[in-house]
Amino acid sequence: MMSPNLRIALRFLTARKRSMAMSLMGIVFGVGFFIVTQAQTSGFEQFFIKTILGTNGAIRIQDRFQPTLFTMQSEGAGGRGGMAIETEPNRKYVEGVEDPARVGEAVRKFANVSGVSIVVQGMVTLVTNVKSEDARVYGINLDDHLAVSDLGSQIIRGSLSDFRETPNGSLVGSVLALRQNLRVGDSYMLHSGGQSRRYRVSAIYETGVSDIDRVRIYLHLSEARSLLQKPIGASFLQVNVFDRDRAPEDATRMEAVIGHSAAPWQRREKTWLAVFSALRFSSAITVSTIILISGLGMFNTLAMLVIEKTKDIAILRSMGYTRNDIARIFLWQGVLVLIGGIVLGWLFGALATYGVSKIPIRIRGIFTTDSFVVAWSWEHYVVAALTASVVVLAASWIPARRAARLEPGDVVRGTAQ
Amino acid sequence: MSTSTATVIRCENLHRHLGRDEGRVHVLRGVSFEAERGKVCAIVGPSGCGKSTLLYQLGLLDQPDDGRIWIDGELMSNTSDELRTAARSRHIGFVFQFHFLMLEFTALENVMMPMRKLGRLTPEAMETRGRQLLESVGLGAKSHRLGTQLSGGEQQRVAVARALANEPSLILADEPTGNLDAANSALVFDLLASLARENNQAVVLVTHNPEIAQRCDRVRAMKDGVFV
Numbered sequence: 001m002m003s004p005n006l007r008i009a010l011r012f013l014t015a016r017k018r019s020m021a022m023s024l025m026g027i028v029f030g031v032g033f034f035i036v037t038q039a040q041t042s043g044f045e046q047f048f049i050k051t052i053l054g055t056n057g058a059i060r061i062q063d064r065f066q067p068t069l070f071t072m073q074s075e076g077a078g079g080r081g082g083m084a085i086e087t088e089p090n091r092k093y094v095e096g097v098e099d100p101a102r103v104g105e106a107v108r109k110f111a112n113v114s115g116v117s118i119v120v121q122g123m124v125t126l127v128t129n130v131k132s133e134d135a136r137v138y139g140i141n142l143d144d145h146l147a148v149s150d151l152g153s154q155i156i157r158g159s160l161s162d163f164r165e166t167p168n169g170s171l172v173g174s175v176l177a178l179r180q181n182l183r184v185g186d187s188y189m190l191h192s193g194g195q196s197r198r199y200r201v202s203a204i205y206e207t208g209v210s211d212i213d214r215v216r217i218y219l220h221l222s223e224a225r226s227l228l229q230k231p232i233g234a235s236f237l238q239v240n241v242f243d244r245d246r247a248p249e250d251a252t253r254m255e256a257v258i259g260h261s262a263a264p265w266q267r268r269e270k271t272w273l274a275v276f277s278a279l280r281f282s283s284a285i286t287v288s289t290i291i292l293i294s295g296l297g298m299f300n301t302l303a304m305l306v307i308e309k310t311k312d313i314a315i316l317r318s319m320g321y322t323r324n325d326i327a328r329i330f331l332w333q334g335v336l337v338l339i340g341g342i343v344l345g346w347l348f349g350a351l352a353t354y355g356v357s358k359i360p361i362r363i364r365g366i367f368t369t370d371s372f373v374v375a376w377s378w379e380h381y382v383v384a385a386l387t388a389s390v391v392v393l394a395a396s397w398i399p400a401r402r403a404a405r406l407e408p409g410d411v412v413r414g415t416a417q
Numbered sequence: 418m419s420t421s422t423a424t425v426i427r428c429e430n431l432h433r434h435l436g437r438d439e440g441r442v443h444v445l446r447g448v449s450f451e452a453e454r455g456k457v458c459a460i461v462g463p464s465g466c467g468k469s470t471l472l473y474q475l476g477l478l479d480q481p482d483d484g485r486i487w488i489d490g491e492l493m494s495n496t497s498d499e500l501r502t503a504a505r506s507r508h509i510g511f512v513f514q515f516h517f518l519m520l521e522f523t524a525l526e527n528v529m530m531p532m533r534k535l536g537r538l539t540p541e542a543m544e545t546r547g548r549q550l551l552e553s554v555g556l557g558a559k560s561h562r563l564g565t566q567l568s569g570g571e572q573q574r575v576a577v578a579r580a581l582a583n584e585p586s587l588i589l590a591d592e593p594t595g596n597l598d599a600a601n602s603a604l605v606f607d608l609l610a611s612l613a614r615e616n617n618q619a620v621v622l623v624t625h626n627p628e629i630a631q632r633c634d635r636v637r638a639m640k641d642g643v644f645v
């Protein structure tokens with residue numbers, strides 16, 4: 001059976017359809033826009049993370065370090081009153097990984113690690129019929145690297161099997177290939193350290209990250225060692241993990257175990273991640289103002305209703321309705337509008353998110369996409385509902401408390417404040 | 418404190434001030450009063466003599482500054498708001514001058530409102546009783562009309578039915594005919610008096626209408642905050 005308070009609240013609510021509908025619409029739009037903006041900003045952020053994990057991996061292990069903690073001591077006059085200054089712990093870095101096989105083996109023992117790829121890199125000069133320009137060679141074992149990147153799915157022309165079967169094959173970035181007018185099957189020269197070697201374009205890849213696509217050339221590891229004259233060691237190890245969110249903890253433990261610096265993706269890309277985080281937060285604040293305004297509308301509507309209904313409140317009190325009953329009647333109205341606003345807002349938000357995901361937009365630079373990227377997350381819906389709940393309940397509570405405080409005797413006597 | 422079983426409400430030495438600072442007025446100056454079951458008592462007097470203030474004190478809508486009130490032998494003055502509210506629900510029915518119907522609700526819903534709060538009856542029993550009460554005040558055919566669709570006299574008759582809904586032992590009426598024409602005044606008073614006598618309920622009404630006062634079982638006149 002419906003409670004008497006809810007029954008009265010419903011009737012009061014339907015008696016003020018227009019103002020309540022305005023408050024309802026405010027909550028619907030506030031909740032909906034909150035969801036759609038969060039879906040967009042989170043979507044682009046997630047896509048960016050996917051891109052960087054697919055190109056540079058979750059953790060990069062490179063320079064070896066040595067602790068350089070030392071103490072300065074001085075002796076006082078007569079051998080007394082001496083002092084000692086202990087410096088902050090510091091490190092001295094030695095470039096590269098001297099024994100990549102042993103380090104790789106140690107890293108593979110981490111439970112969260114799903115793959116390790118040894119990479120030798122160096123700057124070279126690319127020479128074609130068009131022009132000469134600097135490029136960065138990445139020497140890799142293809143199968144190892146496919147386990148730590150999305151290189152397999154980034155090929156836009158040619159094939160990986162050609163690269164695998166061709167010792168002087170290479171994978172060239174799409175921007176570099178375009179600038180040098182290179183096509184699959186073409187050959188070109190790479191100069192480094194006084195030697196020149198000819199390579200064939202086995203495939204052209206596109207990561208969407210322009211900094212990579214315009215300079216990076218993948219060669220077989222043995223070819224890169226010869227060209228760059230680095231017969232041993234590695235420039236870095238690219239590591240992939242099962243749980244990307246645990247990468248910082250794993251990297252810290254790896255540093256302690258293997259004595260090499262280990263940079264998780266969160267640290268490497270912290271500038272961009274901070275930008276996305278700030279965008280998400282600022283859009284949440286901006287859109288929350290819609291909810292806030294609808295809350296003010298709700299407050300105004302209920303405050304007016306309390307004034308309008310003082311005699312009804314007095315008669316209810318004379319019948320035995322308690323102060324809590326009166327407060328609940330007004331809170332129920334806020335709650336009913338809130339529930340309707342949240343449910344409709346969720347629906348509007350979901351439809352708007354779907355619609356936005358179909359809007360064409362061409363983005364190149366930090367990632368590649370041809371339409372808006374959205375993330376579907378229940379958290380956006382929960383946070384939107386919680387934000388609306390806090391605002392609307394606060395807006396309802398003040399008039400409800402005022403209604404509950406009315407003294408029936410004062411109202412009937414006509415001296416209510 | 419000995420109280421006759423016929424006595425529904427009794428008060429002793431009630432004092433009440435209203436207003437603040439220089440505007441503070443001593444409205445009730447030691448009023449004592451009692452009402453018995455099955456009797457209709459009128460309180461008369463000039464405007465501002467404290468009649469309505471006394472009625473709100475008796476109805477536990479207001480707290481006295483001094484003095485005591487018993488309802489059915491239970492001391493109710495200066496008790497908690499919750500206890501006084503519960504006592505109003507169980508023991509007291511109100512009829513006010515300006516009807517005070519809740520206009521978004523039908524006549525039947527208005528009559529059922531106190532019953533829903535008390536929760537003593539099932540929903541079906543509440544509706545049956547509500548219809549019976551409306552029949553008894555001659556509004557059985559208009560039970561589904563909203564308050565706005567009823568005349569002033571009809572609204573006051575609904576208010577009488579509503580006051581009787583929980584079978585209170587005491588009905589307090591503040592100028593129940595003050596806003597009605599002569600015919601409707603007589604009709605409403607007759608209803609109130611006959612139903613109360615029939616149900617052995619005490620009625621205390623404040624009125625300026627000498628004809629109504631003359632028809633009551635007892636008349637108490639007030640002046641300057643005391644009975645004279």
